[in-house]
Amino acid sequence: MRIEGKGLVERRTPIGFTFDGARYQGFEGDTLASALLANGVRMVGRSFKYHRPRGVMTAGSEEPNALVTVGFGAAQEPNLRATTVELREGLWARSQNRWPSLGFDLLAVNDLAAPFLGAGFYYKTFMWPRRFWERVYEPLIRRAAGLGALSGAPDEDRYERAFAHCDLLVIGAGPTGIMAALSAAKAGADVILADEDTLPGGRLLAETIEIDGVPGAIWAKEMAAELAAMPNVRVMTRTAITGAYDQGTYGALETRPHAVARRPGAACGTFWRIVARRSVLAAGALERPIAFANNDRPGVMMAGAVRAYVNRWGVTPGQSVVVFGNNDSAHRTAADLDEAGVHVAALVDSRHYATCDLDVPFYSGTQVCDTQGRRALESVTLCSAKGEERLRADCLAVSGGWNPSVHLACHMNARPVWNADLLAFLPPRDALPGMVAAGAAAGDFSTHACLRGGAQAGQEAARALGFKVGAPAVPMAEDAPYDIFPLWQVPGRGRAWLDFQNDVTVKDVEQAAAENFRSVEHMKRYTTQGMAPDQGKNSNVAALAVLADATGRGIPETGTTTFRPPYVPVPIAAMGAGGSGRGFAPERLATSHAETRQRGAPMIEAGLWHRPSYFPQSGETNWRQSCDREVNMVRRAVGVCDVTTLGKIDVQGPDAGAFLDFVYTNMMSTLAVGRVRYGLMLREDGHVMDDGTCARLGARHYVLTTTTAAAGQVMRHLEFVHQALRPDLDVRLASVTESWAQFAVAGPKSRELVNGLLDKPIEDASFPYMACGTASIGGIGARLFRISFSGEHAYEIAVPARYGAALFSELVARAEAMEGGAYGMEALNVLRIEKGFITHAEIHGRTTAFDIGMQRMISPKKDCIGKAAAARPGLLDEDREQLVALKPVGAVKEILAGAHLFNAGDPATSADDQGYVTSACYSPTLGHVIGLGFLKAGRARIGEKVRMLDHLRGSDTLCEVLDPVQFDKDGGRLRG
């Protein structure tokens, strides 16, 4: 029901919305919860386990009951708190965790079965018969559990991520936060003032408190406007600080109002990383319930929330309200209700010494011990020394005291400190480097204390940062002392709820203690107390008070569970903004990419690079045809392949040779200028890191190639070796992978093709196999290497990247005129397998130089990275798996990479495993299938037959073990 003349909602702007199919009207400024209460909707959800009817309980993000699903299709959002959903025209919300309807929910039968569904019951049953777990019990449990549902459609809402930096981050824009921000900003500090609410003001929006004679909400509005006008202040509303991380980094979730988010190109929110030199925790406090029988009925609410609905939204949650508490918050609620003209059926104060000057029925030393009403509260039972009494009421406002919001202060492992006067945990001092807690978050509950605490905290922060600060001017406001008397649970029959969301009752905690789950962590995990969406914000303190009682310990001894980020749940889409689709990783494209795509080549991923698989020609219907043609083309004429993706590292300096001797297994210092050498690099643990070529372009100038996959790793490694191990060597390294576009030109006609382009043609004698040097193409400076990964007479030409696209087009066009053309990764792979050249399929991180038959490449004349570890006996065992080639000789002419090898006749068990296949292809050159693989003691077994078995793909054949090099073993074609 609306109350005339109350609240901050805009009554000139009515808004229509739908809940569970029914149309309602609210106003601008309403939340879904306030609008539902205004329309008299009491029941809004069902509890997790017992499917008990539940109503709105709070007015903030801590809401445990009123979880709803908003929207439909891909926009469907489950588990939103009705208390934070801003009302908008056409909002379409529905209740969840009920079937078939909120009013009639079949699983409400669980409530009747409650005696059998107590804490941890599932650990004790559902064990027989064994197969039933996956087939019967678990599917039933899964279906019954869960809250709202995802739509199953890809999320289409776009979030952004951003960094922000400031001197001071103020968390919470209530009276404390506003004063902290003002005092620091006036001193000159860069300030961010963040609050999860739509408006600044915090509790001031919910109260009738005046500051300097001005209503609190208006004061907050004016101060926020003053702050927003300062150039060194950023006021961020709708921004929840979600986590505190190392070195003053904070996560923050900013959500945009729906109207803004819907604009073209707009994001619906931003996940911020705020880097702050100091912070003030002004997050306020949360009111906590009291456990008594049936304290979960729709209509039972927090006393402070009732005030918020009356004062901020002009809504009364009931027409006849009982207010119950153990502190003055209850009195304030009764006063505000009375002042607003709402009938207060009783003010019930558990403190026997309490007095009341309101004109409402007052019961001191009395407790609420039970409630009645199934779908909505109907009456309340009071009990005192005088006996029991039942009062009709449709709303029960409860205050069990206030819990300072210590969460963020405890995100870096600090434990909060119990304060016996306040009956609350407070943030420990210096819990988090640079953070100071102030106001209600620090246990200062009066408005004036908040204003003063905030001003001081802001000044303290500014002073610590070196700003000059003046004397604080603290406005006048109420400064009532906080008085509270312990009351966690009201004894009595019936179930008394602690964790409303997970349906954890006092009995559950007591049973857990009886079953020896006495540690607070055990109790939590056994009962699921505090593990629901509110993460125990409403219930943890009371639960551990109950546990403390049950185990005969004090509250501080019992301790708390760990506070973990995020403070409020954060959509995966927000923190993972930009990750979906192609945004997950950068894409690296070679200069030939456009031409390659134009030629219809399917692309494959090689690390972050895209490379062509093959270049289909008309008439070819599958990749094998294209691949075979490209292989034959290279072997018979000439092929062109973009090899830019291979890492290129420039090494220069007087000690370049000595440096390379240290990182390669073989000698590079002895390499003549103008020559290239194949090089092998080990990791320091003696296994192969990478292989590639090392070209000496000058006395003090080398350029290395790495494999595409290992380019980053090798660069990092070389920098490490230089800086951390050999800073004595005068050498400089630079990654030039992207600077040069590089193309392999391979095949018998490669020199003819190259010479057609070079300004100064080359000859075999002056530019033999493994020669390198500078060249010129149309006046453009180029580098030429006579190296080969195909086994053919071949070159690699490198030009500055800006000429790459043009050179590729020209090379391919000329090759085509010579019965050649471009070739892709499939053909490249076949060409190298025929030659027994290795890739990371073979040097997969577990192989040694010994395994691949290159032990002799570890020079005995010098130390090098990995040499000592490679000499470990286990790395030189003769029965290690060694590189061989394989050829099928059985009925099935197939070899599959990933298949395992066995001795013919042996069982196919792990114990008998002899090795595995790493690479396989059909070789058009050899006319049969060929594979590379590792076989135990393989080098000594050339000519033997082994069984290749692939269970997964049902392939089983006999193979002959061959020398890894199956084509042109003497290398005549390379040199020809």
Add this chain to the structure above:
Amino acid sequence: MRFSGWRVLKEGLTGNKGWQAHWRDATPKSEYDVVIIGGGGHGLATAYYLAKKHGITNVAVLEKGYLGGGNVGRNTTIVRANYFLPGNSEFYSHSLKLWEGLEEDLNYNVMHSQRGQIVLFHSDGQRDAMARRGNAMINQGDDAELLDRRALRRMVPYLDYDNARFPIHGGVLQRRAGTARHDAVAWGYARGASERGVDLIQNCEVTGIDIEGGVVKGVQTTRGAIRARKVAMVAAGRSSQVAAMAGMRLPIESHVLQAFVTEGLKPVIDHVISFGMGHFYISQSDKGGLVFGGDLDMYASYAARGSLPLVEHVMEAGMALMPMIGKARVLRSWGGIMDMSPDGSPVIDRTHVDGLYLNCGWCYGGFKAVPASGDVTAHLIATGTPHAAGARFRLDRFRTGRGLMDEEGTGSQHNLH
């Protein structure tokens, strides 16, 4: 007390007043046959199997905090046997078999759910590496199936098959893999060990290991000295500190691994899905939360909490793989301390001190290992000889280079596994 549906029914009808402590809190005696340092999953399972299989019940488990407070209570609950290198292969195979009978064995529902795990691949090269792995799993006697893209899409239609940065080519499915309720594993073993006479001692930190003449004699603790004929160090997360008390310097570097859970949701993900390109894995708990994780934060840490860059990377990977989870809200994140070893595989071995045993180096694969680790460690302690399923987890393999189990192929840098 035996747990059963009948028992739940009976207690329910009589006010649930008959439930008893799941385990007995013991005060330390002055002497035990075996002292186990560490009351996590591995330590509790070791005690259980010592008592059950070897009849050694004069055993104490010393835990500095609360039972199951380490990684067994802080993981993504995945149980699988999909390793391919000798050592790991037989060990995890053995572990999975123990999992399959664990509820009956412990009379405790640990909710072991064989819902199947799918490991995705994104290129021909990855498919071949996966095939090698899958074939090795079958050679070991476990199950594996290679799913092509079409079969995968039928099974898990919600992955991003059309716009993914790394196109999904298929996956390897292990149907016997799945999840379990992690805390219950610790409690079940604790209850089983306690019932058999093992003393479980919480809030008891070991401050020294007594060694005389190369023979272990007992331990010093915050609750006094305890003599023991044999001592097992099973303290993942603090392995280096505990071993240092025996003069050992371990091949371990401690790292933080984060994991995440969302608010409860109706059933939407029915398997465990692993996305290697994104270092991302996810399943849905029976309660409805999506439980997922990623790679290490990648710096040595004992803080048991993570940092934002990794959080964001994990979320990005989730969005890349299955953009339908965008509106699921992350409820809680946590961090565990991982014993990272130089080959990514663990150590269960004797030490240079007679009677002193070492169990460490589980990296981030320790949860599924709990049953076999307990069994193998108990066997080693009881018989003095290694169990066949764990004989390769030797400490000296790093020095000799013999029998390294580097499944990732990343080499001896601890954090890269």
Add this chain to the structure above:
Amino acid sequence: MRLPCPICGERDRREFTYSGAAVALERPGAEAGSEAWDDYLHNRDNPAGVTRDLWYHEQGCAAWIVMTRNTATHEVLGAALASEARRAGSTS
């Protein structure tokens, strides 16, 4: 997490690549023997407290840096270029 680079100043952790304990600077000689090499490659003090470890400013100036950090609190106590630490011959 923010880390200090001796060349670039304080930067976000995202710019750095971590690479283990700073003992990596103390590479044994080729003939130091298997125990020394085992220690160098594998065994670690792994303190729950102040440690020195190596970070590469990979998305910055490419400096290898020895950070002095507390592994229990994540507090950063100092940073030095690995090349200077190596030249000084001390990593302890």
